[in-house]
Amino acid sequence: MADYYQIQPAIFCEPCKDCGARPVIEQIKDKFVVLCPNDKDHYKTKPGLIDVKDWNLKNKKQIAFVNTTVPAQKAS
Numbered sequence: 001m002a003d004y005y006q007i008q009p010a011i012f013c014e015p016c017k018d019c020g021a022r023p024v025i026e027q028i029k030d031k032f033v034v035l036c037p038n039d040k041d042h043y044k045t046k047p048g049l050i051d052v053k054d055w056n057l058k059n060k061k062q063i064a065f066v067n068t069t070v071p072a073q074k075a076s
């Protein structure tokens, strides 16, 4: 069984980009994962040190890909 820990309120965390939840920390043996408390399919960091930085990076609201519709090249 894994234990969930709340992240200290003083530590800035981006809300989950999928559902807006504040992340929690899951301890797996001696490793830690920063993850969304609502859904394990939402982003989570790799097991290791508590990597809030990585979580913040991945959940930052940004346009990673500009959704441009590239017109298909017409073979003439």
Ligand SMILES: [Zn+2]
Pocket (backbone or CB within 6 Å): 016, 017, 018, 019, 020, 021, 036, 037, 038, 039, 042
């Ligand atoms: Zn989520």
